[in-house]
Each structure stands twice: as C-alpha cells, then as structure tokens.
Amino acid sequence: MKRQESLLSKTPDHISTPPLPQELLDLRKQIDRLDSQLLEVLAQRNHVVSRVAGVKKKHQIPIRDRERETSILQDRKSTCQTLGLSDSVVENVYRVLLTASRERQADLGTEVPDNLSQRTVAVIGGHGGMGKLFANLFESVGQEVLLADLDTTLTPTEAASRADAVLISVPMRATVEVIRKIGPSCRKDGLLFDVTSTKVEPVEEMIQNSCCDVIGTHPMFGPSVNTLQEQRVVLVHGRLRENSPWPNWLSRCLKARGMLILESDAEEHDRSMGIVQVLTHLSTQVLGLAMARLGVPITQTMRFASPVYLMGLIMTARHFCQSSELYGAIHMSNPNQPEVARAFSQSLTDWLESVKNKDQEEFDRLFTEAHNFFGDFSDQALTQSTHLIDRLVERG
Secondary structure (H helix, E strand, C coil), rough: CCCHHHHHHHHCCCCCCCCCCHHHHHHHHHHHHHHHHHHHHHHHHHHHHHHHHHHHHHHHHCCCCHHHHHHHHHHHHHHHHCCCCCHHHHHHHHHHHHHHHHHHHHHCCCCCCCCCCEEEEECCCCCHHHHHHHHHHHHHHHCEEEECCCCCCHHHHHHHHHHHHEEEECCHHHHHHHHHHHHCCCCCCCCEECCCCCCCCCCCHHHHHHCCCCEEECCCCCCCCCCHHHHHHEEEEECCCCCHHHHHHHHHHHHHHCCCEECCCCHHHHHHHHHHHHHHHHHHHHHHHHHHHHHHHHHHCCCCCHHHHHHHCCCCCCCCCCCHHHHHHHHHCCCHHHHHHHHHHHHHHHHHHEEEEEEEHHHHHHHHHHHHHCCCCHHHHHHHHHHHHHHHHCCC
C-alpha cells in the first residue's frame, strides 16, 4: 500500500519565498519578548501553585475547588472584555492552566493521606504501558513497587508471594493464564486485582484461583493520557473478607492522583462496555475498512474536509495506530458482543434500505428514533463538540 502524502501543505521547492519586510520582523521580535515575559509569569504562577499544594495538604483540603475555578473563569472573562480580548480564547487558556495546576498539586502529593497504609505492590506486566503507568502511580503515593515481566529476573510468582497487593496488567488474552499461575501465590490477607477491559471472567478466575481479597478494576483510559485528573476507574468488588482494608486503600491511592471512582458489578460493567467499547470500536473499524476499500486517498478528501469529518478521520486513524490484538480481544471476550453486533447490523440495514428505496419518510422516522434516544444530551453534545472542533481547527 502506498504511503499517504503528508496532510500538511508545503511550499513547492521551485517557488522562492520573498524576503519579509523589516517592519514585520521587528514586530515578531516584540511578540517574542512578550512571550518570554508570559513564560516567566507562568513559572511564577507554578511556584505559587506549589505553595498552595503545601497549604492544602497541611489542612487536608481537596485539590479541586469547582466553585473557585468557576469564579476564576468568570473574573478573567469579565476582565478580558475591557482589554479587547476574546472571552472564549481566554476561557480556553485558563482551563488549560487550571488543569495544569491540579496536576501539579497531585504530583506534589497534595491528596496523599498521611495515614495511607504503605504496602508492597507487585505489578505483573510492569514493563507494559498500563503496567508502567500504575507502577508510577503507586510509587507516587508512597507504595513500594515490585515489577515482574517477561524480561525481569523477578518472576511473576515470586513477586506475588512477596507482595501485599498484586496487580495483573498483561495482554487480555494472557490474563486468565497469568491469574491461574500466580493466584495461588498471593497472600491470604492480600489483594489480587487486574486492569482488564472485561470483568465477569477475570473476577471469577481471580476468586477461583486465590484465597485473598479480589477487586476487578478497569481504567477507562490508555497509557498515553497526559493527565490522570478526572480519569475514570471502574471498581468491581469480587471477594472481600469482613472489614477488608483493601477497597479503602485502593480508592485512596487512585483518588490521590485525581481519578474518579465508579463502583459497579461485573455484569453491569460488561454490559456497558458492549456499548462504550464494542459498539464504538465496531463502527470505527467498519468505517476505516470501508475507506481503505474505496481507495480514495486521504489527501484528496482532506481538500474538502469539514471540521466534523476531520475529527472523525483523526479518531479513526488513531484507532488503527493501536493494537489489533487488544481490540480483537475486547470484541471476542465481551459476552454481550453478539447482541451488540446484531443491533449494529440491523441498524445499518434499516438505514441502507431507506436510502435504497428513496423513502424520506422512513429516513425521517429512523432519524427521529435516534434523536429521541439522546434527548437532552444532544444540547450538551452540541456544545462540547463545537468546543472540540474549535480546538482542532486552531491546531491546523
């Protein structure tokens, strides 16, 4: 397959660029000096944020104060109007600053409780993307971490026997095998937990192959995220002895880094993942394959790209930059996949039939059926997607 040409426009080599006027060069130098001052102010702000983190930790004040953030945004937007600045641009700048501020405070351990029990955590698959992420997370909140992987001297079984808590972070298809191998080595008073995208089978296997407490987890993000703030993690309680300390310990570790905890049972989780993952990935995979088979170069469609098409194209291309092994395992391991696939296939057939028959009335009916399902969320989606489109256009 031919390599796609760069989507970025280039100046042809044979066209010479005329020299820039000195007046423009002088103004650019002035902007550079102002940008340097801005960076110095941002560094000063970051230093003050660090002091804020110390005060919050001392007085056990949560990192995020939504009322304060709302007040800041309203004040800065009000001030910018007198300065001739766009309030939407200023709001976007400050939202980035506020996110960076929360992440800085989390890095400094602001919400790490002084009385958080220090445990030894074995990360099985610690050299993988999610393994590294969680190893760093547990270390950042004061836990001792043992890494075991295919290329480590320390074996998974040895790590499990030495740890208080054992995290399984291996490829989905290997998860059950690893559970069966290391489960018997886990301490009876310890914790065994995983990060797999489905929960019914892994949780059942952890219960059957160990004597310790069991919690299934599913981080709703990948290892490439820029911040852990507001990232969701699903917790599924499998087996917990009376007065088990592990749910509280795990939740406190995750919340200390700004994560949002959602508790669920395994069946509800997998049913929801049938939509969140299986249906979403299925539609993306069909779209990508159809584009490939139609064979129209991306460079050609990009000439006519609307912001919505560009956003969809980016997310589709992103999908295929990742692991087919992972996505295949997600589809094939979710017990709700057949039902989801049938609904997808039937819905596609219904849309195609209405178009084939040029039946506008039926097309309207299908459109209304979907619109009514989304209800009030449509207004929220319109606002948020407009924001995303604006940011995408800004990046060029």
